[in-house]
Every structure is written in structure tokens, then in C-alpha cells.
Amino acid sequence: MFLVYFLLFIGFYVISRHIIHNIRNLPPSPFPTYPILGHLHLLKKPLHRSLATISSRHGPILLLQFGFRRVLVVSSPSAAEECLAKNDIVFANRPRLLAGKYLGHDYMSLVWAPYGDHWRNLRRVATLEILSSHRLNSLSGIRADEVSALMRRLARNDYWAQPVDMKKALFELMLNVMMRMIGGKRYYGEHAAEEAWRFREIVTETGRIGGATNIGEFLPFLRRIGFEGVEKDLRALQEKRDCFMQSLLDEQKRQLVKEKNKNLIQVLLSLQETEPEYYKDVTIRSMMSVLLAAGTETSAATMEWTMSLLLNHPEVLKKAQAEIDHVVGWDHLVSESDLTALPYLHNIIKETLRMFPVAPLSVPHESTEGCHVGGYWVPGGTMLLINLYSIQRDPRYWSEPEKFKPERFEGTEGFRDGHRMLPFGLGRRGCPGENLALRMMSGTLGSLIQCFEWGRTDEEPVDMTEAMGLTMPKAHPLMAKCRPRESMRPLLSQI
Numbered sequence: 001m002f003l004v005y006f007l008l009f010i011g012f013y014v015i016s017r018h019i020i021h022n023i024r025n026l027p028p029s030p031f032p033t034y035p036i037l038g039h040l041h042l043l044k045k046p047l048h049r050s051l052a053t054i055s056s057r058h059g060p061i062l063l064l065q066f067g068f069r070r071v072l073v074v075s076s077p078s079a080a081e082e083c084l085a086k087n088d089i090v091f092a093n094r095p096r097l098l099a100g101k102y103l104g105h106d107y108m109s110l111v112w113a114p115y116g117d118h119w120r121n122l123r124r125v126a127t128l129e130i131l132s133s134h135r136l137n138s139l140s141g142i143r144a145d146e147v148s149a150l151m152r153r154l155a156r157n158d159y160w161a162q163p164v165d166m167k168k169a170l171f172e173l174m175l176n177v178m179m180r181m182i183g184g185k186r187y188y189g190e191h192a193a194e195e196a197w198r199f200r201e202i203v204t205e206t207g208r209i210g211g212a213t214n215i216g217e218f219l220p221f222l223r224r225i226g227f228e229g230v231e232k233d234l235r236a237l238q239e240k241r242d243c244f245m246q247s248l249l250d251e252q253k254r255q256l257v258k259e260k261n262k263n264l265i266q267v268l269l270s271l272q273e274t275e276p277e278y279y280k281d282v283t284i285r286s287m288m289s290v291l292l293a294a295g296t297e298t299s300a301a302t303m304e305w306t307m308s309l310l311l312n313h314p315e316v317l318k319k320a321q322a323e324i325d326h327v328v329g330w331d332h333l334v335s336e337s338d339l340t341a342l343p344y345l346h347n348i349i350k351e352t353l354r355m356f357p358v359a360p361l362s363v364p365h366e367s368t369e370g371c372h373v374g375g376y377w378v379p380g381g382t383m384l385l386i387n388l389y390s391i392q393r394d395p396r397y398w399s400e401p402e403k404f405k406p407e408r409f410e411g412t413e414g415f416r417d418g419h420r421m422l423p424f425g426l427g428r429r430g431c432p433g434e435n436l437a438l439r440m441m442s443g444t445l446g447s448l449i450q451c452f453e454w455g456r457t458d459e460e461p462v463d464m465t466e467a468m469g470l471t472m473p474k475a476h477p478l479m480a481k482c483r484p485r486e487s488m489r490p491l492l493s494q495i
Helices: 002-023 047-058 077-086 098-102 117-130 133-138 140-155 166-183 194-210 231-254 264-274 281-295 297-312 314-327 336-341 343-355 434-451 486-492
Strands: 061-066 069-074 371-373 376-378 383-386 452-455 479-484
Touching: 047 061, 047 069, 061 376, 069 077, 077 371, 077 383, 098 231, 117 264, 117 281, 133 140, 133 434, 140 166, 140 336, 140 434, 140 486, 166 231, 166 264, 166 281, 166 297, 166 434, 194 231, 231 264, 231 281, 264 281, 281 297, 297 314, 297 343, 297 434, 297 452, 314 343, 314 434, 336 343, 336 434, 343 434, 434 452, 434 486, 479 486
Parallel strands: 069 383
Antiparallel strands: 061 069, 371 376, 452 479
């Protein structure tokens, strides 16, 4: 008898919810929506592909229930534009996820802070003090030094006989660049002091734990009965990160800096002198953690995907080399001042970001009040996910979307093609580090293409399978053969 009542209850719940859903003019939702679980039973890994499959069946604007969280999933350019342009302020908030609590300093970091005065000030500091064109220009020597160091290493080892691990090489490059810009130190290369090993351990743990899924995000009662998932790991990781960043901060405080080109911690410490009540140590640690997390694996992963695509399409590689030879020549490495004259190189990066976006699902937003999207009513407190992977591979918006065709971007400017292409987001919460990322990726890839002949390890195409992670990494790290081009040997022997 109990079973009968239980089944009647479930049936009544499902049908009544469906009727109410239609009366309120909410976006389409897969039927049925189960009690407690909602639509969690439909989700598989990787999440961006799973959501793309659901959207293909039910439409580009969906309202899903992830346990106790209401989630709007958008998979069309017009709906993305409504959310990030027309309703930009409404969706300017962030949901309170565990990553924001622990890695976001209790929702006070630039990424996770709620929309308001505190966030606006953080954004102002990031845009005007940390990532402005003037500041990036003043630190361009660091980026050039590290790219030269990578070219020197690749040229002085026989990586044609023994392939190079490009994932490792590019990741270490980006970490050295970011840490030199942040604190004036490099942690990969000739030496490996204890401090460097601590740093590497933190980076490894961040990649492992940051991409993990915690069911307690959606079913919070599980956390109350002991199923904490990755929460303990996040808490321990943040303690390590804070301890490391504070030691770096204290070291910079002890140094009297008079140089014109200060590192980024020194820039923030100078602001601390004038506004100590706002630029507290925790604020500086938070800003540096965001820069380190957002500026390393994202760019390294994109460059690895790009090199993989070029190895599978040698005709594109040859065309890029011809452009660089014509514009730059052989007497210096590709510099940031050369980049505006290399449109085909930019098109290659655009096409890579289209096919393998840095974050296949946008960093989640949350609505502060009800609004209309696509003619449907979206209640306040709804988490928003924009499926960039789905939009950027949709045949309705792209011809032959599964093919690598940099030529499709000829004649376009910037890295946004309407709202079909949003690798760095849009609106108030768009990525403030876009300029830095593009400079770093273009300069590095330009030099790799300019300096070396590249080859696959065997006749088979490079495996382009995706792995799980925050930045959609390759399932199998790219191993590639390289040797200096004859025209570049004189320069490479001198750097």
C-alpha cells in the first residue's frame, strides 16, 4: 500500500509541476523532473556535450533542475545576447558555489564576488592598474624573455629524435610568465628550490581539485550528513594557497622598490599605502590567485590545441610560416609589435578558440531578479550556463563546423563574431585578461611556427579527444617532433 501511495505522490508531483511550468511560461524543460534529483539523472561527462545533446532535443533555451538549483542553459547566439547584453545587469551576479567560498576567499574575489561596489572596485583595479595596455607594455620584456628561453631550450635539444611534451613545456612557460609578472620569480627551469616545489604542488592540486564535481553543490543535505565530497580538499588547498601567497607578499613588503616597472604585487602594495583600509593583504592575495589561475592553464591549453591542429593540418602551418617569414623575417623572433600585421596567425587562434573554447561552459552567472529570455520568463535566483561549445559548433551558425578552417575568419576583426563567438565572455563579467591572453598566445605560437619545423610522432593524426577539466584539456598530452628551420638557425644560436 505504501508503494502505491508513493507512486501516486510521484505522479502527482511530476504532473502538477509540468502544468505549473507551462502556466508560468517558463523555458522548456525535459519531462519528467524528478523530486530532489530534478534532471541530474540526465547529465553525463563531459557536461558541455551532455547539455548540447539535451538542447538538441528540447531547444536552445532550457530550464533544468540540478537538484535544488534552477539552471538556465543557453545554446544560441540570440539567447546569449539577451542574457549578456540586454539583461547584462540582471545576470551580473555569481551563484554561491563551493569554489567561490574557498578558492574565491568567501565570495570576495574578482571572479566570485557578487555584483556591487566591492566587485566594481576590483574590476576597476584589474582593468586600470593590473591589466591595462600601459601595464602590459611595461611587463612585455618578461614575456619576451620567457618565450626566448623556450625557443632556446627547443633548439638545443634533439626533439626530432625524442619528441617534446608540449603540454608540459607550454604550461611551465605560462607559469613562469605569470609568476614573474606577479612576484618577480620564475619557478620552472634551471633550479628547483623548496619554494618552487611548494608552488608546483599547489598548481597541481588546483588543477586536480578545481575541476572536480561535488554533488553537495546541488544536494546540500548530503553535506550535512557527511558526504562532503571535495569540500575538505578545497578548504585545505585554499589554506596552502593563502600561505604561499602571503609569504610572497611579505617578501615583497620587505623590499624597497624604486624601479619604474614594478611587478603586480608591488603595484598593489603601492595602492595599499594610500588606501590600507581597502587594499588589505587578503584582497591582494585574492587578486593574485585569480591572475595565476586564469592566466596559466587557459592559455597553455589553447596553445596545445592549436599546435595539435597545426600538426594535423600541415598546409595551414606552412601558410602561417610564409606569412611570418614575409612580415617578420629571420633576424628577430616574433614580437608583440609584429602581431597586428599577422592576420592569418590570429585567424588560426580564433579557429582554435571556436573549436576548443577555453571554458566550454561559461563561468556561471545568476539572475538577481526575474527577466525575459527568448520570450520565456526566467525567475530570479536562476543560475545561467552558456554552452559556448554548442554555439561555436552549431551548423546553423557555422559552415562545416567540425572542420579546422582559419580562412573562415578572413576580413573579421576581434575575437567576437556577433554572438556566435564568445571565448572570453561578454558584458560586465567578461574576461578582463583577454588582451594579455591574446598577446601571450600570439607571441608564443608565432615564435614556435617561425623557428621550427614540426612533425607528428607517427603517421597517425594527433588524437583530439577531450579530457575532463575546467579548461577542456586534451585527453592525451601533445608529444611533437621539432627541429630548427634552416633559415632560423643563426638567430637561434644567438638567443
